[in-house]
Amino acid sequence: MPADTPLRLRILEAVTDVPAAAWDALLAPDAPPFVRHAWLAAMEESGSATEETGWAPHHLTLWRGQKLVAAAPAYRKFHSMGEYIYDFGWADAAARLGVEYYPKLIVGGPLSPATVPRLLIGPGEDVPALRRALLTAATESARESGCSSVHILYPTAEEADFLEGEGLARRITLQFHWKNPGYQSYDDYLARFDSKRRNQLKRERGAAATQGIHLRTVRGEELTQAHAKRAYGFYTSTCERHAWGQxxxxxxxxxxxxxxLPDAVEMVEAVKGPKVIAGAFNLATRERLYGRYWGAFEEHPFLHFHVCLYHSVEDCIRAGRKVFEPGAGGEHKVSRGFEPTAVHSAHLIFDKRLDGAVRHFLEREHLRLAPAVEEAERICGLKPWPLAGSPAAGGATGT
Structure with a gap:
């Protein structure tokens, strides 16, 4: 089909309205699972992300003839839960101005606070032109469907640059990621802390052995529907334990x-005697691990840190993965060597008064970001890499 063939916009009320092969053809071979057709379909077909739960699918697709050439997963939202780019204050400000904030249109994935491509463009296509066409489609369809605004959540930094250049308000917030500069062993990782912090991490990780708890990672062909049921049990146990849990x-x-998605799922399990007492449901690509949901049926000191952080850090080193993203939140992660990392979002609010107020808020928020990063880096306390004596420097590793 010639490149000058007019584009046709189709808005989908379900991601399954497009063949999985056509959607996934827009993705890089090692794309994060959160943007894959199977993940979005699981959200929608299971009843987790539907209009009844406040996530009305509104996927933007651009076609040249019968060929899908660009797409953006999008939802009309009737609340702000499950996004993790918090705008509850914006909704309150809208109410004070007499503006109906909901529904709003988000471009992103449900319950998935991970940076992934949001404007999906097929190979060989004009990327800037199709990004602009998707943004126009999002804006116009949001207005037509009664949305107050458009929010692109967790785009890549490159996409955020583009969106800011198109006039959207850019927001930068922080997550805390573990990064692998070339560790050959878990001891390499520990060697980057001072003696006090290193001993703390050893003590916390070593607690499992004294408690009779063994940790393992289950992946690939080992995974069964019994593991899926167990993952749901862990997820609900955490939600029910906290007042904010939903x-x-x-x-x-x-x-x-x-x-x-058996190629992308990993399950960390903590086993005591004959029972699995805790676990974490994670997603993975060749280079990244994404922490998602954890839970425990028994309480033991430091078990959360071991299941959700230390065990997977060692797994990442063994597999040569570059980054471990354990999800939103972060205070307890910082002191364990997870580094402050910028994540992005872009926002366009149609009411000029509210849009101006939000942009002013973002300017002030951005000014507070640098001191927050500096404080997190101080708490993180990692020494520069490579260390003298480390394998990267050609010597033995210190502990």
Whole structure:
């Protein structure tokens, strides 16, 4: 089909309205699972992300003839839960101005606070032109469907640059990621801390052995629907334990992901005697590990740190993965060597008064960001890499 053939916009009320092969053809070979067709379909078909739960699918697709050439996963949202780019204050300000903030249009994935491509462009296509066409489609369809605004959540830094250049308000917030500069062993990682912090991490990680707890990672062909049920149990146990917890995912979501994305799912399990007492449901690519949901049926000191952080850090070193993103939140991660990392979002609010107020807020928020990063880096306390005596410097590793 000639490149000058007019584009046709189709807005999909379900991601399954487009063939999985056509959607996934827009992705890089090692794309994060959160943007894959099977993940979005699991969210929607399981009843986890539907209009009834406040996530009305509104996927933007551009076609040249019968060929899908660009797409953006999008949802009309009727609340702000499950996004992790917090705008509850903006909704309150809208109410004071007499503006209906909901529904709003978000471009992103449900319950998935991970940086992934949001404006999906097919190979060989004019990337700037199709990005601009998707943004126009998002803006116009949001207005037509009664949305107050457009929010692109967790785009890549390159996409955020583009969106800012198109006039959207850019927001930068922080997550805390573990980064691998070339560790050959877990001791390499420990060697980057001072003696006091290193001994703390050893003590916390070593507690499992004294408690009779063994940790393992289950992946690939070892995964079964029994693991999917267990993952749902861990997820709900955490939601029910906290006042802010809200169960948004269904058992069917986990069943579908374990069945349809076995190459991307990993399950950390803590075993005591004959029982699995705790675990974490993670997603992975060749270069990155993404922490998602954890839970425990028994309480033990430091078990959360071991299941959610230390065990997977060692797994990442063994596999040569470059980054471990354990999800939103971060105070307890910082002192364990997870580094402050910028994540992005872009926002366009149609009411000029509210848009101006939000942009002013973002300017002030951005000014507070640098001191927050400096403080997090101080708490993180990692020494520069490579260390003298480390394998990267050609010597033995110190502990």
């Amino acid at each position: 169960i948004q995912l269904t058992p069917g979501f986990f069943a579908r992901v374990f069945k349809n």
